[in-house]
Amino acid sequence: MPSRQPHLCGNERISVRHLCVEYHGVVAVHDASLHLNAGTICALVGMNGAGKSTLFKALMGFVRPSAGTIAVNGLPLDQARRARAVAYVPQTESVDWNFPVNVHEVVMMGRYGAMNLLRIPRPVDREAVKEALDRVELWHLRDRQIGALSGGQRKRAFLARALAQGASVMLLDEPFNGVDIRTEKLMIELFEQFRREGRTLMISTHDLSHVTSFCDQVVLINKTVLAYGETSSVFTSENLALTFGGLRLEASPTATIDPDPRQAP
Amino acid sequence: MTAVLTWLVEPLQQEFMVRALLVSTLVSCVCGLLSCYMTLKGWALMGDAVSHAVMPGVVIAYALNLPFAVGAFVFGVGSVALIGYIKQMTRIKEDTVIGLVFTGFFALGLTLISKVRSNIDLSHILFGNVLGISSSDILQTVVISLLVLTVLVVLRKDLLLFCFDPTHARSIGLHTGVLHYLLLSMLSLAAVAGLQTVGIILVVAMLVTPGATAYLLTDRFDRMVWLSILSAVISSVAGIYWSYWMDASTAGCIVLVQTLLFLLCFLLAPRHGLLAQRRRSPRASRFPSA
Ligand SMILES: Nc1ncnc2c1ncn2[C@@H]1O[C@H](COP(=O)(O)OP(=O)(O)O)[C@@H](O)[C@H]1O
Ligand SMILES: [Mg+2]
Numbered sequence: 300m301p302s303r304q305p306h307l308c309g310n311e312r313i314s315v316r317h318l319c320v321e322y323h324g325v326v327a328v329h330d331a332s333l334h335l336n337a338g339t340i341c342a343l344v345g346m347n348g349a350g351k352s353t354l355f356k357a358l359m360g361f362v363r364p365s366a367g368t369i370a371v372n373g374l375p376l377d378q379a380r381r382a383r384a385v386a387y388v389p390q391t392e393s394v395d396w397n398f399p400v401n402v403h404e405v406v407m408m409g410r411y412g413a414m415n416l417l418r419i420p421r422p423v424d425r426e427a428v429k430e431a432l433d434r435v436e437l438w439h440l441r442d443r444q445i446g447a448l449s450g451g452q453r454k455r456a457f458l459a460r461a462l463a464q465g466a467s468v469m470l471l472d473e474p475f476n477g478v479d480i481r482t483e484k485l486m487i488e489l490f491e492q493f494r495r496e497g498r499t500l501m502i503s504t505h506d507l508s509h510v511t512s513f514c515d516q517v518v519l520i521n522k523t524v525l526a527y528g529e530t531s532s533v534f535t536s537e538n539l540a541l542t543f544g545g546l547r548l549e550a551s552p553t554a555t556i557d558p559d560p561r562q563a564p
Numbered sequence: 565m566t567a568v569l570t571w572l573v574e575p576l577q578q579e580f581m582v583r584a585l586l587v588s589t590l591v592s593c594v595c596g597l598l599s600c601y602m603t604l605k606g607w608a609l610m611g612d613a614v615s616h617a618v619m620p621g622v623v624i625a626y627a628l629n630l631p632f633a634v635g636a637f638v639f640g641v642g643s644v645a646l647i648g649y650i651k652q653m654t655r656i657k658e659d660t661v662i663g664l665v666f667t668g669f670f671a672l673g674l675t676l677i678s679k680v681r682s683n684i685d686l687s688h689i690l691f692g693n694v695l696g697i698s699s700s701d702i703l704q705t706v707v708i709s710l711l712v713l714t715v716l717v718v719l720r721k722d723l724l725l726f727c728f729d730p731t732h733a734r735s736i737g738l739h740t741g742v743l744h745y746l747l748l749s750m751l752s753l754a755a756v757a758g759l760q761t762v763g764i765i766l767v768v769a770m771l772v773t774p775g776a777t778a779y780l781l782t783d784r785f786d787r788m789v790w791l792s793i794l795s796a797v798i799s800s801v802a803g804i805y806w807s808y809w810m811d812a813s814t815a816g817c818i819v820l821v822q823t824l825l826f827l828l829c830f831l832l833a834p835r836h837g838l839l840a841q842r843r844r845s846p847r848a849s850r851f852p853s854a
Binding site: 359361377380381382383385386387389392393394395398399400401404405408409411412416417418444460464 | 604718719721722724725727728729730731732734735736737738779782783784785788
C-alpha cells in the first residue's frame with residue numbers, strides 16, 4: 300500500500316528481541332533487545348566497534364542474525380523493505396560521486412519502489428521529490444551532478460531521498476560525521492519535524508551532546524544493549540562509564556550485563 | 565561531391581555490405597547501451613573475461629550443430645558464476661580470479677578447436693567475419709540483440725540504481741543479486757552478438773569504448789546512453805566503409821574508429837576533456853600531481 304505519510308496503525312515501529320549477529324564466528328552484537336514506538340527519536344550510543352552499524356544492518360536485513368527476531372511495523376524485514384517502510388542512510392556512502400546523475404534523480408530513486416516497473420515518475424512522485432528537496436533546502440541545486448555538492452549537501456540529499464521514500468522508520472548511521480554546524484542545526488530541526496510526523500528515528504552517534512538535546516530515548520550498546528530507555532533515566536554517568544569502558548568490561552566477566560544465553564524463538 | 569557519393573553508394577550494391585552494415589548497426593546499439601553500465605560499474609575486465617570465456621561454447625555448439633549463441637551463453641554465464649564462486653571461497657583478489665578463469669576457458673576453446681574437426685575458421689571467431697556473415701548467424705544476432713535491448717530498456721532505472729547505490733536498491737526491496745547476474749547475463753549475450761562483428765579479441769572494445777567516450781561528454785545518464793549508441797554506430801559504419809575501401813581488417817577498422825573517437829573526446833570534450841581542464845586550471849596541469 301503506497302503511503303507518503305507513515306501509517307499510524309499500531310504504535311510499535313521497531314521490535315528487536317534477543318538479537319545476535321556474528322561475523323564468521325566473531326560476535327558483533329549479542330542478545331540485544333529493544334522496542335521503539337512511533338514518533339520517537341532514539342540515539343544509539345557506543346564506542347567504535349560497539350556494533351552500532353551492525354545493528355542497523357541487521358535492522359535492514361543486510362546481515363543475517365544468528366539468533367533473535369526483528370520486526371519493523373510489525374512486519375518481517377523483507378516485507379517491511381518492500382513496503383518501503385525503512386529508510387537507511389549508511390555511515391559512509393559507498394556511491395561513486397562521479398556518477399552521471401543529478402540531485403533530483405538521486406532523490407527520485409527514493410520513489411522507485413512505489414513506481415511501476417519502468418520507474419516513470421508520476422506527478423505524485425515529482426511532488427514528493429520537490430517537497431523533500433525543499434525541506435532539506437536543496438531545491439535550487441536539483442540539477443547539480445551529485446558529486447558537485449559539498450559534504451553537508453550530500454548528506455542532505457540522501458536525507459531527502461529517505462524522506463521522498465516516505466519511510467516511517469529512518470535509520471541514520473552517524474549522520475553528523477563531517478557536517479558543519481549549520482547543516483547540523485538544519486538536520487536536527489528536520490529530525491524534530493519527522494518526530495512530529497510520527498516517524499521513528501534511530502540515530503547512531505558518539506557525540507553525547509546531541510543525545511540530551513533532542514533524543515527522547517537512548518540505547519547504550521557495547522556488543523549488547525547495556526541500558527535503554529528515556530534519555531534522562533539512562534544517561535547516568537554510571538551507564539556511560541559502562542558504555543565507554545569497554546576494556547574493563549571485557550576483562551572482568553562479572554562486570555558484563557548478564558547475557559542470558561540464547562532465548563531463541 | 566560525386567566522388568564522395570560514389571564512395572558511399574558503391575559498396576551498397578554488394579549485398580554482403582548491406583548485411584554487414586545492418587547487423588553491425590544493431591549490434592552497436594546493444595553494445596553501446598550496455599557499455600554505459602560497464603563503464604559506470606567498472607566491469608571492463610569482466611567484459612573481457614566473458615568474451616574470451618565464450619570461446620569453448622561456440623566451438624562445442626558448432627560441433628553439435630546447435631545455435632552458437634546457446635553454447636556461448638552457457639559458457640559466458642558459467643565463467644561469471646565461477647569467478648564469483650572462487651572469489652567468495654578464497655582470498656584471491658577479483659582481478660586475479662578473472663584473469664585466471666578466462667584464460668582457462670580460452671585455452672579450452674583453443675584446444676577444442678584444434679581437435680574437433682569442423683569447418684569453423686579460428687580466425688573468424690577471433691577476429692570476426694561480419695562481411696561473410698551467414699543468414700542463420702544474422703537471425704541469431706537479431707534475436708539476441710532484441711532480447712538484450714528489451715531487458716536493458718525495461719530495467720534501465722533499476723540497473724542504474726544498482727550501479728549507483730546497491731545499498732539503497734536493497735533497502736527498498738530490489739533484488740540486487742538478481743540484477744547483478746542479469747546484467748552479467750546481458751553482458752554474455754552482448755559479447756556473443758559483438759563477437760559476430762569484431763570477434764572475441766576486440767569485442768571488449770565494443771563493450772567499453774562507446775560508454776567511456778560518452779562519459780567524457782555528459783553528466784546525464786540519458787544523454788550518455790544516446791551518445792554512446794551514436795558513437796558505436798558511427799564507428800561500425802565508418803569502420804566497415806574504411807575496411808572496404810582499404811581492404812583492411814574490418815574488426816581492426818571498427819575498433820580503430822572507436823578509439824579515435826575516444827581520443828577526440830578525450831582532447832576536446834567540453835568539460836571533462838584535456839583542453840577544457842587545462843583552460844580551467846593551467847597551473848595544476850603544468851605541475852601534474854602524482
Ligand atoms: N563485515 C565485517 N566482517 C567482520 N567483522 C566485522 C564486519 N563489520 C563489522 N565487523 C566487526 O563487528 C564489530 C562491530 O562493528 P560495527 O557494527 O561497525 O561497529 P560501530 O558501527 O559501532 O563502530 C567490530 O568489532 C567490527 O570489527
Ligand atoms: Mg559504525
